[in-house]
Amino acid sequence: MRILVQKFGGTSVATPEVREQAIEHIMDALRNGYAVVVVVSAMGRKGSPYATDTLLQLVDHGECEARELDLLMSCGEIISAVVLSSALRERGLDTCVLTGGQAGIVTNDEFTNASILTIHPKRIRSELERGKIVIVTGFQGITAEGEITTLGRGGSDTTATALGVALDAEIVDIFTDVEGIMTADPRIVGDAKRLHQVTYTEICNLAYQGAKVIHPRAVEIAMQKNIPIRVRSTLSKDEGTLVTCQAELDRLEARGLADRLITGVTQTVNITQIKVAVSPSKGNQLQIFKAMADHGISVDFISVTPTGVAFTVTNQEISKAIQVLRELGYEPETLANCAKVSVVGAGIAGVPGVMAKIVEALTDEGIEILQSADSHTTIWCLVHEEDMTRAVRALHAKFNLNK
Amino acid sequence: MRILVQKFGGTSVATPEVREQAIEHIMDALRNGYAVVVVVSAMGRKGSPYATDTLLQLVDHGECEARELDLLMSCGEIISAVVLSSALRERGLDTCVLTGGQAGIVTNDEFTNASILTIHPKRIRSELERGKIVIVTGFQGITAEGEITTLGRGGSDTTATALGVALDAEIVDIFTDVEGIMTADPRIVGDAKRLHQVTYTEICNLAYQGAKVIHPRAVEIAMQKNIPIRVRSTLSKDEGTLVTCQAELDRLEARGLADRLITGVTQTVNITQIKVAVSPSKGNQLQIFKAMADHGISVDFISVTPTGVAFTVTNQEISKAIQVLRELGYEPETLANCAKVSVVGAGIAGVPGVMAKIVEALTDEGIEILQSADSHTTIWCLVHEEDMTRAVRALHAKFNLNK
Incomplete structure (x- = not known):
């Protein structure tokens, strides 16, 4: 039995029209001889009465245990699954809807x-x-004690790849509202290109840096057993982007290491930079980061210098962060409305001149680099949010990603 | 532990305002020292996105297995339960929501x-x-194999009384949008009285004859272990109607058999009478009723005479019934828009003069009795629908039910 797992996100099952497109993809898979497991998210985004966020709004004004939030949210995918099943049966196809628990997905x-x-x-x-098309409610499971749980945001992707691994599926299709994995956000970069193949590592790095196409947790699960993923658009017959381990081998062997140094450029907004002048004692610096953690404030872009520390928080958390710092006796300097621009590439480590090219691209555009950092797969620059679009375009062009 | 089960119907949890009233009843029960199990229906009636009927409309245009309809419908009560739980927690009360399956309700x-x-x-x-208030989703259970099921219409009442029996509850409260069990529909009979006590048998007979306050199946379950039921209004502090076995004993012992001969008067509309002239051969008559059953047409008010048979169907089924009869070679005579008026009383059997009083009451009003029938607890008369209101009022007055 050749098994294909097809995951449809909220926008892919939101209306009867788009559901028809999803059904076409399911029927294509059947015609190609696959046994099909469909994973669905809740219908639609905000505005739909059965979207996850709308269900959560029902208890906005009250108190709710996490256990009960999960019971509530689990209804979104159940409703979506039954509606899709009904539409498939109307076409004469035989289906079976399974909740996460019924599908055997056991969680903590x-x-x-x-x-x-x-x-x-x-x-x-x-x-x-x-001979049934099995429709599994995404994003949920059951504990050994019979409690209904949800897997957190992006959880339907995880359901799909975890089922792919458990069933030894040939492929896991992640259907979404974009064409595949792009070299940059096409709303920002007009000539961004779809990547035909990427490695698990590349897509994870893009996802961690703000590309919202697939949840990195889901990719990591598929990677463990080397199950290929296709990221595809519900609205087209296009193959989308193939995510495999093989792609990396192909790249290294057949085309040489330098063939694709950079996978893509991503961005995240809504960032505030904080600078604190603090004497270069390890204890002082530790105290600041410990206080942030104790107050549940997530920090990024940490830079420690002899004269102080710098880091970023989200714009929403800035007043809380300032209060915490003042209680410690510091008067922080803040810069709101920053953006993080990331250049992602698996082979970036140890390749000379990448940072130089980034600095050149940005300074040529007159863009101030407020802070920078790098890992073996990514180089980040913090810029003013108003410079972000030009920065992403400049970097995309500098690395010839439109070719 | 003194346990009280409180069931709130769809209209009792539909809006924040009415939920506040429900919460008051729950808090009253806690103040009275009860451990409280709350059973909820889905929120609201038609129009609410989370009502059972609205959820079913989502698959109106497709095909759906009964198993999946149950998955879909089960979400209505889950959403309702979590929303009520959240409102109770806001008041500082500790709650635990359980699905039918988690509550241990095993069904076929x-x-x-x-x-x-x-x-x-x-x-x-x-x-x-x-110390928790346990909120159980009504109307649903789970099979031994882990399939989610629903109990059919009126099923939340059944959940409540079945839990009452299983937990050996002191009382089961059924909260609804009426004051209790009435001697007649107060929209028809202005001086209809609330019954303070009725027996299980009396309330079942009323329910079977069109009084929609509580599902007879639920009453029968409570009756098995003699768990008292109170039928009460969510919107008032009134005690409502107490349904017990004891009530019957009280009535028979303390007040004499004749104290309450008649429990109430009920009515159902939307009935068509069919008469078929048929020779008095058992085979012919059998053929007619068998054909109706084979076509899924439910018949009532059957009367067999030497010259033919008469029976009733709903107005909706009349054209189907005529077609079936014509295929058998009969030309039926039909009378649409009839109503059934019922006089219900547990002690009605063998009491002389009851039928005479009914005939007197109706003929005094110039109301034509199209057909009549009786059981040991009920006497039915078929009348023209336009006479129904006057018929109910006349019977209510004749038996002094307003006293």
């Missing part, structure tokens, strides 16, 4: 952010063997 | 109309012992 009891412990795919296999 | 696999096989109340008991 960290409600609203549970992790999959194991999957018992027996029920799915037997329904597939009976 | 007759999807959309499942029957409760057994209840394992261990989880409910342990949550109550921890």
Whole structure:
């Protein structure tokens, strides 16, 4: 049995029209001889009564245990799955809807952010063997004690790849509202190109740096058993982007290491930079970061110098961060409305001249680099938010990503 | 532990305002020292996105297996339960929401109309012992194989009384949008009285004859273990109507058999009478009723005479019924827009003069009795729908039910 897992996100099942497109993809898979497991998210985004966010708004004014939030949210995918199933049956196809629990997805009891412990795919296999299209509610599982859990944001991607691994699927298709993995956000860079193949590592790095196409957790699961992922648009027949391990080998062997140094350029907004003048004692600096952690404030872009520390928080958390710092006796200097621009490439480490090219591209445009940092796969620059669009375009062009 | 089960119907949890009233009743029960199990229906009626009927409309245009309809419908009560729980927590109360399955309600696999096989109340008991208000989603259970089922219409009443039995509750409160069990529909009979006490048998007979306050199946379950039910209004502090077995004993012993001969007067509309001239051969008559059954047409008010048969169907089914009869070679005579008026009383059998009083009341009003029938607890008369209101009022007055 050749198994294909197809995951449809919220926008891919939101209206009867787009559901028809999703159904076409399912029927294509059947025509190609696959046994099909469909994973669905809740219908639509904000505004739909059955979207996750809308369901959560029902308890906005009250108190709610995480356990009960999960019960509430789980309804979104159940409704979506039954509606899709009904549309497939109308076409004469035979279906079986399974909740996360019924599909054998066992999680720990960290409600609203549970992790999959194991999957018992027996029920799915037997329904597939009976010729059914199995529709699994994404984003949810069940604990050994029978509690309903959700996997946190992006969780339907995780459901799809985890099922792909458990069922030894040939491919996992992630259907979304974009054409695939792009070299940059096409709303910013008009000539951004779709990547035909990327490695698990490349897509994870892009996702961690703000490309919202697929959840990195889902990619890491597929990577463990080397299950290929295709990131595709529901609205087109295009193949999208293939995510494999093989792609990396192909690249290194057949085309040489330098063929694709840079995978893409990404950006995140809504960042405030904080600078604190502090004497170069390890204890002082530690105290600042410990206080941030104790107050649940997530910090990024940490830079420690002899005269002080700099780091970033989200614009939303700035007043809380300032209050914490003042209680410690510091008067921080802040710069709101910054953006982080990232150049991502698996082979970036140790390649000379990459940082030089980035600095050249940005200074040629008159863009001030407020701060920079790098890892073996990514170089980040903090810029003023008003410079972000020009920065992304300049970097995209500098590395010839439109070619 | 003194346990009270409180069931709130869809209209009792539909809006924040009415939910506040429901919460008051729950807090009253806590103040009276009860451990409280709340059973909820889906929120609201038609128009609410989370009402059962609205959820079903989502698959109106497609095909749906009964199993998946149950998955879909189960979301209505889950959403309702979490929303109520959240409102209770806002008041500082500690709650625990349980789905039918988590509450230990095991059913057979007759999807959309499942029957409760057994209840394992261990989880409910342990949550109550921890001081929690346990909120159970009404109308649903789980099969031994883990399939989610619903109990059919009126199923939340059944959940409430079945939990009452399983937990050996002191009382089961059924909160609704009327004051209690009335001697007649107050929209028809202005001076209809609330009954303070009725027996299980009386309330079942009223319910079977069109009084929609509580589902007879739910009453029968409570009756098995003699768990008292109170039918009460969410919007008032009034005690409502107490349904017990004891009431019957009280009535018979303390007040004499004749104290309440008649419980109430009910009515159902939307009936068509059919008469077929047929020779008095058993085979012919059997053929007619068998054909109706084979075509899924439910018949009532059957009367067989030497010259033919008469029976009633709903107005909706009349054209189908005529077609079936014509295929058998009969030309039926039909009378649409009839109503059935019922006089219900547990002690009606063998009491002389009841039928005479009914005939007197109706003929005094110039109301034509099209057909009549009786059982040991009920006497029915078929009248023209336009006479129905006057008929109900006349019977209510004749038996002094307003006293």
